[in-house]
Structure formats: C-alpha cells, structure tokens
Amino acid sequence: MCGIVGILSNNRNHIENIQELLDTLLHRGPDGNETYKEYSPSIALGHSRLSIIDLTSNGTQPKASSTGRFIITFNGEIYNHQNLRKRIENDLDVMPSWQGSSDTETLLMCFEHFGISKTIELVTGMFAIAVWDKQLKEVTLIRDRFGEKPLYYSKFGDGQDSVFVFASEIRAIKKHKLYKGGFSNEALSCYFKYNYIPAPYSIYENIFKLNSGSLMKIKFSGGKWNFDNLSDVEWSKPFNSDANLADKISTLGEKKTIDMLDNILSEVVDEYSISDVPIGSFLSGGIDSTLVSSIMQKVSIKPIQTFTIGSKDSLYDESKFASKVAKHLGTIHHELILDHQDAIDVIPDLCNIYDEPFADSSQIPIVLLSRFAKPNVSVSMSGDGGDEIFGGYNRYVWGPSIYKTINRIPGLVKKPLGASLEYLSKDEFQSFIKASSSLLPKKMRVSLPSDKLRKISKIIHSNNSAEMYQSLTQVSEVGFALNDNINVDNFSNDWSNINSVSTNMMYTDRKTYLPDDILVKTDRATMSVGLENRSPFLDYKLFTFADSLDENYKIRGKQGKWILRKLLNRYAPNSLIDRPKSGFSIPIGSWLRGPLKEWAFDLISKDNINKYGILNYEMVNSIWEAHLTGKEMHNELWGILMLQNWLINQDK
DSSP states (O other), rough: OOOEEEEEESGGGTTTTTTHHTTTTTTTTTTTTEEEEEEEEEEEEEEEEEOOSSSSSGOSSSSSSSTEEEEEEEEEEEHHHHHHHHHHHHHHHSOOOOOSOOOHHHHHHHHHHHHHHHHHOOOOOEEEEEEETTTEEEEEEEOOOTTOOOOOOEEEEEEGGOEEESSSSSSHHHHTTTOOOOHHHHHHHHHHSSOOOOOOOOOOOEEOOOOEEEEEEEEETTTTTTOOOOOOOOOSOOOOOOOOHHHHTTTTTTHHHHHHHHHHHHHHHHTTTTTSSSSEEESSSHHHHHHHHHHHHHHHHSSSEEEEEESGGGOOOOHHHHHHHHHHTEEEEEEEOHHHHHHHHHHHHHHHHHSOOOOOHHHHHHHHHHHHHTOSSSEEEEOOHHHHHTTTTHHHHHHHHHHHHTTTSOOOHHHHHHHHHOOHHEEEEEEEHHHHHHSSSSGOOOOOOOOGGGHHHHHHHHSSHHHHHHHHHHHSTTTTTTSSSOOOOOOOOTTTTTTOOOHHHHHHHHTTTTTIIHHHHHHHHTTTOOOOEEGGGGOOOHHHHTSSSSSSTBBBTTBBBBHHHHHTTTOOOOGTTOOOOOOOOOOOHHHHTTTTTHHHHHSOOOOOOOOSBBOOHHHHHHHHOOOOOOOOHHHHHHHHHHHHHHHHTTTO
C-alpha cells in the first residue's frame, strides 16, 4: 500500500522535480520515500511506501527485476503472490534467487517469466501498477479489476516540452512545475448527477482517471516519447460468469452451493489476513461486514480486533448491533460514538482527503473510523463490494417490479404523473400509493417505500430499464445548479448480452458507482492515515463464483443477498442481522437544519457562490430554503456544500 508517481518527458529537465511530486503522497506511504531516474529516455518514477508485507528494504520501490529489464512502482497488494512464486519455481529448472518475501519482487519475476499481459490475468489483488520495460521501451499503466486503487494521468506542455505525469492522487500531478489546467465542465455536470466524478473524468479538464480493469501503454520510439492518441484498453470486465462453474453449481442444490461459498470465502479471507503488521475489521453490524468479521475470527488463532462507529442519534446508531455481533464472535471490540461536533471538526479536512469534490456524506464516518482504528492496526478489512456482487441494494430488489408497473402506464400519463408526485409530501405519497394500488389489478400492484419519493417521481416516465436505472442512481437533474449547464452522458447502456434488469444494474454499478464512489470513499479515508483496507468480496475467485450463480441465489422474494444471509446464519443468529440496511450513516439532513446550519449557510452565501461563478445562487438558495422547510434535499445540498468547501480550500 503506497503512493506512486511518474514523469515522462522528452526534456530531461522536466523530470527533475519528481521528489516534489512524491512528497505530496507521504500520507499514503509514511514508511519509505524513493525515486528512480534515467535520462535516455527521460523517465522518473517515485514510490511512497506503507510497509505491510516484508518490512525490510527488500520491499523498497521503485524496484528492478533480476535481469534489470523491468522497473516497477506499484500501489496495492497481490494476495496470491506466494502461489505465483511456487508456480514459477515449478516451471524453472533452477530455483530463483529470491531477495525477500515481498509481492513486488513476485510481480517482477512474473513479468520476466510470463510477460506483463499474462501476469495481470494471473494475479489476485488490488493494484495500480506502473512498469517500465527497458527492452521494449514502453511504460505500462495498469489498474485492478474493480478500481480499488486509484491512478490518475495527464499530458501537458507542447513539443519538446510536453510532459506525461501519472500518480495515485491529483495533488501530485498538479505539483509539476509545468502543469496548468482549469476546471472541467463535463466533470461538474457528472458530479451533480451522482455526487461524485466518474472515470475517466476528474475535476480538472486535463487530468483523467485510468478506468478500472484497464491498462495504457506509452511508447518511446523514434527518439522520443509518443504522447499522442493515448487511450486505455480494458483487460478485465466487470461481469465474469463461468459456464462450466455455472453448470456445476446448478447440480449441487442449495446446501452444497452455500457450502461452496463458505469454502471460497473462508479461503479468500484467510489469504487476505496475511500481514506482517496488526490487522482488524470494520464492523457496521450489517450482513457483509459481519460475515467478513465472522470468518476472520474463524481463521484466526486469537481474537481479532473490530471497529465500529455509531451516532448519538438513535435512528442512525448501528453500534449497538455491531457490539452484539462482536460479543457473539468474541472479538476485541472498539466503539466510537460521534455527534455533530465530530462532523464539524472533520469537514475542513475532507477537501484535502478527497482531492476533488466528493459528496457521499458517509465519507465523514469512514474518515473518523479510519482515524480511530489506525493506532491499533495498519490493515483493515471491510465488506465493500458485497452489495454489487451479491445483489444487496434495494434497486436490485424493487427495480424489476417498479419497471413492470410503470411500463404499463400510458406514455401520455407518465410525464404529468411524475411531475405531480414531485410535490407530494411523504405522507401524501404513501396515501396516494395505497389508494391507487387498490384500484389496480393484483398483478399490477407494487409496494413502493415512501422514503423513495424523489426517485419514484423521476423514474415514473422512464422509457426503458436503462433510463430507469439512471433515474434511480442520479442525485439530481443534470447541472441543476450550474451557471454553464453541460449535459454529459457518461452512462453507456452496455446491457445487450444480459437479460435481467437486476443483473444489468449490478453490472453497471461495478463499472461506475463501486469504483468511483464506494472504493474512492474508502481508499482516500484509510490512506489519509496510512491504513490499508482490504475487500474480500472483490476477490476474483469469489467474484467469478457469484457471477456464475443463478440470480435466484442473490435476490429471492423481497430480499437481496439471499445466499450471504443463509451463510451468515451459520456464524451468527438471525436476530443479530435481520434488519434494514444502514452501514456507517449519519443524520446529515437534520444536522443541516440544526448544528451544521450556520456552517452551510456561510458556504452558500451569495458572496461565496458568486465568487467562483460556477453555481447559480438563485437555484442554490431555492434548494436551501426547500430543505429548511422539510423537503428532503440533503443529497443535492451536500453536493453543493462539498463543491463550495473544496473551491474555498483551493484559495488557501
């Protein structure tokens, strides 16, 4: 776990400040700080190290392969690297002379033995890799299957002074002396759709994210680096069913299929538990984190450490459930209860931690939880990915029924109906649903939760399931508060080979929401304090198993994650986990009407809004007033506030 950076240029002078760029990433790797340079061609690589495996100097990067052909700087963990070592040893007549036990050395030996393309197909892990092949004279940038580890890149300057820079975070690229760049209107448009900026965009117009499961090659030929027409190539897809495995599972029956999941997940968690530093688990008390913690405890020879965060607001406090789970499992449990003051204290840090506007309000508890856990452990495990892999979100459960229902509504009725619902209160909406449902044939009735009013009003006139998905996942209308409204459609309806609405949604979430929201939230929070987080549900073996299951194993009746629930019953009584999904959440809506009101009001004052010329003050103020009067606009409002908070921080 680390921070990486690199500079390529046809002018050797432009690689000299590599150390200055690397210094911006010290929070990601406080245990080492090294650079590598050569001038024909001009290339500089940097690595800020968080020592997890092989704490000796043998794990230091940038690192050369045994022949000197490959130079690597790498952020992440390769969980199956010991198995890969054995495979290489079995293939060779002479035992390799290993210098140490690091996965970095394993990767380099695999590059020598298998080549880069074959290696990345063989590895299981989370990673952002940059490798310089001195023989082929090309740099390859690689990002893991799900985008657990970040990788940004930018090309700027002209002619001989052109520069290509890549890094784990935006701040490092901006530090280059030649960098100049303004805000991206396309990114801002996407930000207000989703409260995050999806790949390939960043907040800056000439800085981009390498897509998850993709690689990019930069070649040196004809005596110069070629930066024109650079593009990433997908090497791993977010849908990976195995026909042979699916056939096998279909013959097993439910009990043996659950047994198979138990064995795979236990193997994965055991593999992910390997560490030369203390390791613990984030425990929300929900299905995913409870299952991970349960199996961690099962494979451990001593009590594991678990960490949870709660709220003084009882409606949002899950800590009591996490505490009961921890007591049942026999873990060493740590609990932090936060209030609005904790949020107020951490908010100024968020714009630095997340490096660009990011508005998933659960960022607050995950940052505080990371700070809470770090004094005790250097590695954590979480349940990230369980929802997207095993069908945990409500939209997977309710989406097909809702779509069938609205698809029966005549086209001329959809638009005015959707518009009218927008102005109903939750109570009025519930009454409307109850009354109208009784008038429909039984097969056309569907239960719609009243707290989804805003979303229901937007999806009511969807023309197909893809449009419905977009309406379900969008926070707001496109660019609703921007002065310059640019509608960017980053969503690609790549659903042609998948028939199920729910599976389509899971597929798309893996390409967008998972890497650009969930994993960004966790990576930046944990790495801000030098804490490595591991996500067993994103293991390739488990992912392949899950996608080879019949959908009925994931969504059954009115519940998602059916098979995970059944497996968890083997480790914890149902009474501990059978409740609505929550996770690490906070009452951000009520806080913005109460203790955070003054802070928010100052950020969105007319002077502060007009200072930057990005947002429309009248629209922002109308959203603020609507929220204060009881209309739930906290998601839209939090996006505005986080943008303003970030903009103001840029002036400091």
